Amino acid sequence: MEELTILPHNPGAAVAILGGTGQQGRGLAQRFARAGLRVTVGSRDPARAREAVAGWTGSPSAPPIQVADNAAAVATADVTVLAVPYATIDPLLDQLRTQFKAGSLAIDLTVPVTFAAGKMAMLEVAEGSAAEHIRARLPAEVRLACTFKTIPAHLLGAGFEPLDCDEFVCGDSDEARADAAALVGLLPGLRPVDVGPLSRARSIEHMTALAIAINRRHKIHDARFRVVGL
Amino acid sequence: MEELTILPHNPGAAVAILGGTGQQGRGLAQRFARAGLRVTVGSRDPARAREAVAGWTGSPSAPPIQVADNAAAVATADVTVLAVPYATIDPLLDQLRTQFKAGSLAIDLTVPVTFAAGKMAMLEVAEGSAAEHIRARLPAEVRLACTFKTIPAHLLGAGFEPLDCDEFVCGDSDEARADAAALVGLLPGLRPVDVGPLSRARSIEHMTALAIAINRRHKIHDARFRVVGL
Numbered sequence: 001m002e003e004l005t006i007l008p009h010n011p012g013a014a015v016a017i018l019g020g021t022g023q024q025g026r027g028l029a030q031r032f033a034r035a036g037l038r039v040t041v042g043s044r045d046p047a048r049a050r051e052a053v054a055g056w057t058g059s060p061s062a063p064p065i066q067v068a069d070n071a072a073a074v075a076t077a078d079v080t081v082l083a084v085p086y087a088t089i090d091p092l093l094d095q096l097r098t099q100f101k102a103g104s105l106a107i108d109l110t111v112p113v114t115f116a117a118g119k120m121a122m123l124e125v126a127e128g129s130a131a132e133h134i135r136a137r138l139p140a141e142v143r144l145a146c147t148f149k150t151i152p153a154h155l156l157g158a159g160f161e162p163l164d165c166d167e168f169v170c171g172d173s174d175e176a177r178a179d180a181a182a183l184v185g186l187l188p189g190l191r192p193v194d195v196g197p198l199s200r201a202r203s204i205e206h207m208t209a210l211a212i213a214i215n216r217r218h219k220i221h222d223a224r225f226r227v228v229g230l
Numbered sequence: 231m232e233e234l235t236i237l238p239h240n241p242g243a244a245v246a247i248l249g250g251t252g253q254q255g256r257g258l259a260q261r262f263a264r265a266g267l268r269v270t271v272g273s274r275d276p277a278r279a280r281e282a283v284a285g286w287t288g289s290p291s292a293p294p295i296q297v298a299d300n301a302a303a304v305a306t307a308d309v310t311v312l313a314v315p316y317a318t319i320d321p322l323l324d325q326l327r328t329q330f331k332a333g334s335l336a337i338d339l340t341v342p343v344t345f346a347a348g349k350m351a352m353l354e355v356a357e358g359s360a361a362e363h364i365r366a367r368l369p370a371e372v373r374l375a376c377t378f379k380t381i382p383a384h385l386l387g388a389g390f391e392p393l394d395c396d397e398f399v400c401g402d403s404d405e406a407r408a409d410a411a412a413l414v415g416l417l418p419g420l421r422p423v424d425v426g427p428l429s430r431a432r433s434i435e436h437m438t439a440l441a442i443a444i445n446r447r448h449k450i451h452d453a454r455f456r457v458v459g460l
Contacts (some may be wrong), residue, residue: 004339010235017247026254026338033333052398058321105378121429121430121431148277152459158242164458164460165458168440193444194447194448195440195443195447196443197445198438199351200440200443202352202436203352203389203436203439203440203443204440206432206433206436206437207287207437207440209430210425210430210433210434210437211457212399213425213426213433214423214425214457214460215428217424217425218424218460220459220460222459222460223457223458223459223460224457224459225455225457226455226456226457226458227444227453227454227455227456227457228452228453228454228455229395229450229451229452229453230393230396230444230448230450230453
């Protein structure tokens with residue numbers, strides 16, 4: 001199957017955000033809708049999600065955001081954003097893996113960390129990274145890129161201020177990375193930095209761990225990164 | 231033994247740079263000497279090192295840099311910088327571990343990566359990170375911090391331009407981190423960012439891997455990082 005990028009040719013592409021009522025999912029849903037994408041928040045509980053989404057989009061000028069159950073959201077999506085905790089990925093993909101459109105793009109933004117006994121630590125992942133773990137559970141005809149792993153959830157969900165940092169992108173093909181970079185580029189103040197194949201995801205996940213460590217140690221909330229020299 | 235910081239009380243502290251004729255070691259030796267530290271380049275071959283160092287310090291205004299064999303350099307050092315490739319750490323520490331002064335500080339800046347078949351990849355390290363590998367091979371009375379892992383060697387060795395980025399510091403005590411941060415602070419344009427215990431070193435090593443990946447993919451040389459929001 002020839003791969004094609006989606007976003008450069010289709011500024012109104014359909015994007016499903018799973019886990020759309022968390023800070024990260026909410027922020028991406030609102031920002032993508034504002035950028036002109038057709039956004040559907042997928043939920044296990046669409047009635048509750050509809051209520052949450054109505055709370056954000058109350059103003060008449062807010063762009064519309066649809067709500068559907070997870071399976072329906074994924075089935076119609078050009079891009080599916082997995083904005084759910086890493087610990088819930090396995091049952092979610094068990095349920096949804098046959099729903100994805102062939103040639104559609106999944107975006108992994110999970111970070112495999114634990115906070116056991118107040119200490120943050122990286123989880124070991126047999127496949128090497130959360131992204132590779134997800135790759136192993138998606139059908140081959142669904143493309144996968146990883147991005148939005150290091151941007152603080154709190155900042156994404158807090159409004160529409162420019163984000164003022166870089167966001168790393170890796171993926172299993174040039175086309176998957178180009179689409180993920182196009183998504184990143186839709187968010188004001190966020191620059192995509194292509195770091196190559198999906199096997200780089202572990203390094204990106206470590207950067208998120210470092211940002212969390214910096215937040216905790218320095219009592220701040222929004223540590224994030226800028227690449228200098230690029 | 232009560233731990234004490236070295237650098238805040240002793241601006242003329244004795245610093246040994248092992249591997250001082252590589253780009254990284256050369257850059258640190260020259261920059262620390264210029265900042266007023268008493269710098270000794272340690273080498274397996276002092277005659278050859280003396281020739282190399284004379285080449286850098288030819289100008290009458292250059293601050294002096296001593297040369298000694300590795301054991302003599304370490305024996306008199308308040309701070310020993312391990313500016314050698316990760317692959318050479320084991321035999322080096324086998325030879326030198328009894329030479330370190332009690333209470334002195336070792337600085338690990340190694341990065342466990344390989345470039346087999348043109349592909350850069352992180353090496354697995356049984357102890358978790360290169361820093362923890364080194365910790366396991368140093369006497370308990372020698373303190374250890376890790377820093378200067380992400381600043382590009384090429385940039386460090388290229389002159390005295392401000393470095394314009396952040397450098398991550400982790401270590402096995404508050405005092406070790408404070409000393410390492412003070413060393414970082416001696417280099418114009420470099421801001422130390424304390425990320426906590428030595429167990430964070432693996433995340434820092436992954437950042438270096440990511441910087442190398444960015445350099446190779448984008449055909450640049452000096453990718454490095456700035457923390458935004460701190």
